[in-house]
Amino acid sequence: MHIPFTKMQGAGNDFVVLDETQGRLGLSAAQYRFLADRHFGVGADQILSVRAASAPGIDFEYAIHNADGGEVEHCGNGARCFMRFVHSRGLTAQNSVRVQTMERVLQLNMQDDGRVTVDMGLPVFELAQIPFDPQGLQPEATASWQKWPLAQLESAQGAMFSVAVVSMGNPHAVHLVDDAEATPVATLGPLVQSQPCFPNGVNVGFMQVVSRSQIQLRVYERGAGETLACGTGACAAVVAGIRLGLLDAKVDVDTHGGRLTIEWAGLGQPVRMTGPATTVFDGSITIPD
Numbered sequence: 093m094h095i096p097f098t099k100m101q102g103a104g105n106d107f108v109v110l111d112e113t114q115g116r117l118g119l120s121a122a123q124y125r126f127l128a129d130r131h132f133g134v135g136a137d138q139i140l141s142v143r144a145a146s147a148p149g150i151d152f153e154y155a156i157h158n159a160d161g162g163e164v165e166h167c168g169n170g171a172r173c174f175m176r177f178v179h180s181r182g183l184t185a186q187n188s189v190r191v192q193t194m195e196r197v198l199q200l201n202m203q204d205d206g207r208v209t210v211d212m213g214l215p216v217f218e219l220a221q222i223p224f225d226p227q228g229l230q231p232e233a234t235a236s237w238q239k240w241p242l243a244q245l246e247s248a249q250g251a252m253f254s255v256a257v258v259s260m261g262n263p264h265a266v267h268l269v270d271d272a273e274a275t276p277v278a279t280l281g282p283l284v285q286s287q288p289c290f291p292n293g294v295n296v297g298f299m300q301v302v303s304r305s306q307i308q309l310r311v312y313e314r315g316a317g318e319t320l321a322c323g324t325g326a327c328a329a330v331v332a333g334i335r336l337g338l339l340d341a342k343v344d345v346d347t348h349g350g351r352l353t354i355e356w357a358g359l360g361q362p363v364r365m366t367g368p369a370t371t372v373f374d375g376s377i378t379i380p381d
């Protein structure tokens with residue numbers, strides 16, 4: 093199969109974008125992995141599919157596959173690139189569109205300065221919806237569930253460390269660190285992901301609070317490893333920081349790939365994310381059957 097694609101990036105989180113508005117390509121998990129492969133394919137953290145709406149009040153469907161080929165519920169940096177794609181391809185004349193992912197509806201808005209703002213929907217704290225299963229914790233850690241979910245996890249060396257758990261449609265665990273750059277993300281990320289309390293896996297954020305309106309963030313993503321930026325991870329980190337009393341309602345999130353701005357007015361309110369979305373190149377590729 094020979095197909096066209098567009099390579100895009102949002103704060104360095106990079107994507108292969110496929111236009112499936114005229115019909116689905118029917119790709120397998122192995123074919124998504126091929127497209128994401130940085131040696132044998134195009135190379136990307138995720139593959140984004142732009143599809144025609146199948147319900148009234150929705151402009152497009154938005155499908156996301158991680159580099160490991162698995163389909164997931166949300167991708168924030170990808171949502172900004174989605175808006176840039178449909179606008180630059182003439183698939184919409186609007187500066188604002190509503191898209192349906194497998195888990196929620198997002199509102200994407202093109203800004204005059206070229207950035208894109210996304211209404212990312214509500215953060216979810218109900219454990220079963222994250223999902224997070226406290227049965228997978230050490231007994232003494234479960235007691236901590238009396239307050240908002242800071243889970244005590246055990247490191248390989250037996251040390252206990254805590255993560256705040258929250259879903260933005262996809263699962264996140266946020267760990268507070270003193271120095272994001274010095275944090276061994278490549279070892280701690282997989283350690284958290286291996287915990288039995290995350291039955292659907294988890295994206296692991298490492299947040300250094302710089303001030304009440306600025307954080308440094310690194311994310312070891314489910315299905316992709318450490319990425320230069322993670323949009324839903326930035327939202328999860330800011331929501332956790334606000335609920336822990338460490339951050340104000342508007343926060344600049346500095347990542348290795350660039351700056352995202354996250355706003356959250358509190359429980360019952362949606363999270364808003366603003367950031368860049370860039371088209372890198374158009375291409376075509378033959379995908380093995």
Ligand SMILES: N[C@H](CCC[C@H](N)C(=O)O)C(=O)O
Nearest residue numbers: 167168169262313314323324
């Ligand atoms: N790895 C994530 C999907 C991509 C999220 C990230 N790239 C973003 O910008 O939100 C997951 O498995 O839930």
